[in-house]
Amino acid sequence: MKHKETSMNKILLFGTVIFSILAFSGYKAFAQLREENKQPAAAAPKILIAYYSYSGNTKEVAEAIHEKIGGDIFEIKTEGSYPEAYRPMTQQAKKEIQDGYRPKLTTSIADISQYDIVFLGSPNWWGTITPQVSSFLAAYNLSGKTVIPFVTHGGGGVQNTVTDMTAQCKGCRVSDNGWVGYGSRTMGISGWLKDLGLIK
Numbered sequence: 001m002k003h004k005e006t007s008m009n010k011i012l013l014f015g016t017v018i019f020s021i022l023a024f025s026g027y028k029a030f031a032q033l034r035e036e037n038k039q040p041a042a043a044a045p046k047i048l049i050a051y052y053s054y055s056g057n058t059k060e061v062a063e064a065i066h067e068k069i070g071g072d073i074f075e076i077k078t079e080g081s082y083p084e085a086y087r088p089m090t091q092q093a094k095k096e097i098q099d100g101y102r103p104k105l106t107t108s109i110a111d112i113s114q115y116d117i118v119f120l121g122s123p124n125w126w127g128t129i130t131p132q133v134s135s136f137l138a139a140y141n142l143s144g145k146t147v148i149p150f151v152t153h154g155g156g157g158v159q160n161t162v163t164d165m166t167a168q169c170k171g172c173r174v175s176d177n178g179w180v181g182y183g184s185r186t187m188g189i190s191g192w193l194k195d196l197g198l199i200k
Contacts, residue, residue: 046114047071047198051121052132054082057152058121060184065119065150068190069198072115078103078132093125102135112140117198118172120165121150127159134168143171148196149178 049066053059053075066073080103082089096103120136122129129151147169151161158180166174179192193199 045116047117047119048074048109048112048115049119049121050074050076050109050136051119051150052076052123052130052136053121054123054130057184058123058150061150061152061179061181061186061189062119062121064186064189065179065193068193071117071119074109075107076105076132076136077107078105078135090126093130096131097126097128101131102138103131105132105135105139109140112142115145117146117148118142119148119150121152122161122165124151124153124156124159124161127156127161128164129161129168133165137165137168141171142169145172146175147172148175151178151180152184153180153182155182 047069049062049071051058051062051074053062059075062073062075082092095101120133122133147165149162149165151158153159158178161180162174162176162178175196177192177196179189181188190199
């Protein structure tokens with residue numbers, strides 16, 4: 001009888017040990033899984049939407065982008081002004097572009113290095129970006145950043161705007177999937193941002 005009790009005790013002891021090992025292993029696996037789930041998700045890219053707008057068209061597009069994806073929005077402003085009449089204004093703009101004029105910026109960004117993606121907006125003036133946008137590109141180091149152009153026009157389309165922006169943006173990657181829209185047209189902005197992978 002004693003022998004049977006001893007055998008039974010051994011079996012119970014062995015079962016208890018096995019159960020304890022399995023329980024401890026399960027707890028370790030659960031704890032490890034919980035720790036893995038605590039790992040922070042990859043940080044979303046920091047976005048800046050910078051633009052120059054003369055008539056308000058580019059501003060409307062910038063605000064439409066900002067409404068969809070958030071980020072920081074920045075209006076490029078400079079010294080100088082243009083005549084109110086259309087023809088004198090366009091002639092002054094043409095001369096500034098031909099002369100390579102770079103007006104002095106009157107607005108500034110405290111820390112451009114914090115941004116991963118920069119949306120950069122310009123009207124199409126005489127087939128290229130405006131002197132104000134050129135001043136912005138000359139003033140800030142965008143090296144290593146992704147720059148996404150958005151261009152507004154009165155019928156000229158993209159022309160050399162993106163090509164010239166790329167040439168002036170030293171060390172950055174200018175996206176070939178920029179926005180080009182007539183006037184202040186924003187229809188299609190959501191689909192474009194989805195294509196860029198910035199909204200679902």
